[in-house]
Amino acid sequence: MxxxxxxxxxxxxxxxxxxxxxxxxxxxxxxxxxxxxxxxxxxxxxxxxxxxxxxxxxxxxxxxxxxxxxxxxxxxxxxxxxxxxxxxxxxxxxxxxxxxxxxxxxxxxxxxxxxxxxxxxxxxxxxxxxxxxxxxxxxxxxxxxxxxxxxxxxxxxxxxxxxxxxxxxxxxxxxxxxxxxxxxxxxxxxxxxxxxxxxxxxxxxxxxxxxxxxxDDLKARLGGDVVVVQAMNPHGLQVKLRERFGCEPALVDGSLRVERPRGHEFVREIVDAFPGEVQSVTFGKPTLEDVFIHLTGRRLWGEEMNGGGAA
Amino acid sequence: MRGVVLPVMTLCWREIVRFRRQRSRLVGAFVQPLVFWLLLGGGLRASFQPPGTPPGTSYVEYVYPGIIAMVLLFTAIFSTISVVEDRREGFLQGVLVAPVARSSIVLGQVLGGTTLAVVQGILFLVLAPAAGLSLTVASVLSVVPVMFLVSFGLTSLGLVIAWRLDSTQGFHAIMNLILLPMWVLSGAFFPITGVPAWLGWAMRLNPLTYGMAALRRSLYLGNPLAAGAVPGLASALGITLVFCLLAFIAAADAARRSAA
The missing domain is CATH 3.40.50.300 (P-loop containing nucleotide triphosphate hydrolases)
Incomplete structure (x- = not known):
């Protein structure tokens, strides 16, 4: 076809x-x-x-x-x-x-x-x-x-x-x-x-x-792992992460997402650097949803899941 | 040929099976006209001697052919509503992606509705003696094909509307505005003799008037006086045939234009 x-x-x-x-x-x-x-x-x-x-x-x-x-x-x-x-x-x-x-x-x-x-x-x-x-x-x-x-x-x-x-x-x-x-x-x-x-x-x-x-190709394009950070003040932390690590965290539905090789090390670095501000950090292999977020800046389910709080 | 006949037959067969499995439709299409006949015939009998018919013709007898037309009309309406339902429930999508011409789909639907209508019309013929009508073999043989033609035309006309609509509510409204007035003005209810000129013209322009005339002429085959002042059988049949053809072409066209 x-x-x-x-x-x-x-x-x-x-x-x-x-x-x-x-x-x-x-x-x-x-x-x-x-x-x-x-x-x-x-x-x-x-x-x-x-x-x-x-x-x-x-x-x-x-x-x-x-x-x-x-x-x-x-x-x-x-x-x-x-x-x-x-x-x-x-x-x-x-x-x-x-x-x-x-x-x-x-x-x-x-x-x-x-x-x-x-x-x-x-x-x-x-x-x-x-x-x-x-x-x-x-x-x-x-x-x-x-x-x-x-x-x-x-x-x-x-x-x-x-x-x-x-x-x-x-x-x-x-x-x-x-x-x-x-x-x-x-x-x-x-x-x-x-x-x-x-x-x-x-x-x-x-x-x-x-x-x-x-x-697999699509996920490999993201380069490594996806780290998701929940914070009290996500906007503030977004700026700080950018300054400190030179990365470009995306703010999606109130949580920060960073694509990064060797995610487990990055998790420790974040927690060490901003101990009081981070509520939780998770990392994982990228899913197709991460690919979608990366490409569009939105969640696949955006409207259906919730209005903007943590998902 | 097989590419046309088989899909048409299967669509027609499905209409009949569905009808058999929905008892309420039988009630709607058969019992309702029967009740109308009893109420109208009984109620108007004393006050209404139909003009243009031989003396002694009762209103019960006059309106009987009209009630047969009503049976055909109601069945046609019900089977065209099923097109709207098929679309709403999704069945139609599966038919539309099959390699079947739209005109074949419509032909299957029309034949399904027509078959149902004719069978019920024949059932109603059994009541002829109650109307004071004695049927001959010849008149039955004549009236059955006429019922077929009239139902074919009415079902096609219903489909022209049904293929353009997606809600049954809209369909009911249009039915009440088009199909029921057609029935009232066909000579089923009152004869053209003695009506005001404007009404007379509305009746002459109404295609169902000629279907109605063909029904009366067939029921009173060999007794033209009793049929009253209606067009002759040949011209009534001719006009009905043309109406069937035009209505079917319009229905097939509506189906072609319709997106699923």
């Missing part, structure tokens, strides 16, 4: 400001970013639900604007919001979906049964979807998106609303798919765990792709 200079406006608001990226076959690619960062817009464009105001998208050599049907055939889509008919049974949902893709009869039935078995849904095949738990419904969504053997699977926030156990199961199923069927997976997420498990991650912020690479 190739995306070139993709941009999109809603009226005067710019949702995507020129996105370019390439995703190769068999890759698991994650689009990470906060809500409102452009993920959903990009997802809608890639899944052929919406046309972009400008730019080019090619999937398996087909142009998204001129040949949407050629792409739709290869595309499996799992939406953030449920797309199952709750009045139909699990099997009926899969069959209905297969019919839309021109499959039918025994071939379709066998394929649907195999999928349900693989996703541990075979016992619920003849239950109506409205009687299923949230986690099971997500798995039926996945099964549905796979009925027509897509080559590219698009998932919008696939694990939102799942408990950690169900989320792990879901991710394992995706891994299996790639191994066994060579399916390319593109997913959007704001869950770090999920992004960490992708082959490559693109970070979307305000409609721009601010970083692109493997999770």
């Amino acid at each position: 190739e995306v070139e200079g993709l941009h999109h406006h809603y009226g005067s608001r710019e949702a995507l400001a020129g996105i370019s990226l390439e995703i190769s076959r068999g890759e698991i690619f994650g689009l990470l970013g906060p809500n409102g960062g452009g993920k959903t817009t990009l997802f809608k464009i890639l899944s052929t639900l919406m046309s972009a105001t400008g730019g080019i998208v090619r999937v398996f050599g087909h142009d998204l604007v001129r040949e949407p049907d050629a792409i739709r055939r290869h595309l499996g889509v799992v939406f953030q919001h449920p797309s199952l008919d709750s009045k139909l049974t699990v099997m009926e949902n899969l069959q209905h979906h297969g019919h839309l893709y021109g499959l039918r009869g025994t071939a379709l039935h066998t394929r649907a049964e195999a999928l349900l078995e693989r996703l541990d849904l075979d016992e619920r095949a003849h239950d109506r979807v409205e009687t299923l738990s949230g986690g099971l419904r997500r798995r039926v969504e996945l099964a549905k998106a796979l009925v027509h053997q897509p080559d590219l699977l698009l998932l919008d926030e696939p694990s939102s609303g799942l408990d950690p156990g169900a989320r792990r199961d879901f991710t394992n199923h995706l891994g299996q798919l790639r191994e066994q069927d060579g399916v390319t997976v593109v997913l959007t997420t704001h869950i770090l765990d999920e992004a960490e498990r992708c082959d490559r991650v693109g970070i979307l912020h305000r409609g721009k792709l601010v970083a692109l690479g493997t999770p």
Whole structure:
């Protein structure tokens, strides 16, 4: 899949400001970013639900604007919001979906049964979807998106609303798919765990792709460890740290963050230098969230977590 | 061919399965017109001798074909509401990313709604003797395809609106402003004979007037006098057919323009 200079406006608001990226076959690619960062817009464009105001998208050599049907055939889509008919049974949902893709009869039935078995849904095949738990419904969504053997699977926030156990199961199923069927997976997420498990991650912020690479690469760019300092007077300490150590501490949600090789030594130096002012110091290997903060100066969850106190 | 027929059939089949599994819809689409018939027919019988019909025609009999049209109308409304619900609940997104033409999606929805309406219309035909109407085999064979055409047109018209809206509230408002007045002004409720000129024109311009006329002509097949002063079967069918076609094209167009 190739995306070139993709941009999109809603009226005067710019949702995507020129996105370019390439995703190769068999890759698991994650689009990470906060809500409102452009993920959903990009997802809608890639899944052929919406046309972009400008730019080019090619999937398996087909142009998204001129040949949407050629792409739709290869595309499996799992939406953030449920797309199952709750009045139909699990099997009926899969069959209905297969019919839309021109499959039918025994071939379709066998394929649907195999999928349900693989996703541990075979016992619920003849239950109506409205009687299923949230986690099971997500798995039926996945099964549905796979009925027509897509080559590219698009998932919008696939694990939102799942408990950690169900989320792990879901991710394992995706891994299996790639191994066994060579399916390319593109997913959007704001869950770090999920992004960490992708082959490559693109970070979307305000409609721009601010970083692109493997999770390890992205973290390695920060150079060493991340030290987080809680202080009585973070603004004052920010200035003092800058003067004393020549570093550039970022103030995020009331705590100071410094990226620094050999973080453990730096922790001791800070505590020795400003004994009365430091409330707590932690250090750790950088996560993708640290990458995000480094690039944007904001937390991934900013609005949702709290108004600015320590997080 | 298979690329069109299969998706259309499966969408149509789904409408029917859903209907069977939602009892309240059956009540809404069948019992409600029945109650209307009893109340209107019973209440207006004494005060209203429909002009333009042979002497002795009771209002209960006059309004009976109109109530059949109401059955078709209500079923059409209910099945188009399901499009709005499909969008709100997310089901439609999955259909829209499939390699199926928008016109096929709409055709599946229209045929689903039409099938439901015709089946209920046929159920209602059983009550004809209660209206004082004796049906012949020929008139049943004629009235069923007419019911199909009328429902096809009404469901398509409902879909033109449904594809543009995202809330059922908005849908109800528009239904009350468009579809119900269409029914009232179709000759279902009162004949065109003797109404003021402006009302007469509104009725002549109303496409459902011709569907209504085709229903009456079919029910009274071989007894044209009893059908009253309505357009002839051939012209009524012709206009209804054109209406179906235009409404379907408009619905398919609305679907193409709609973003998910």
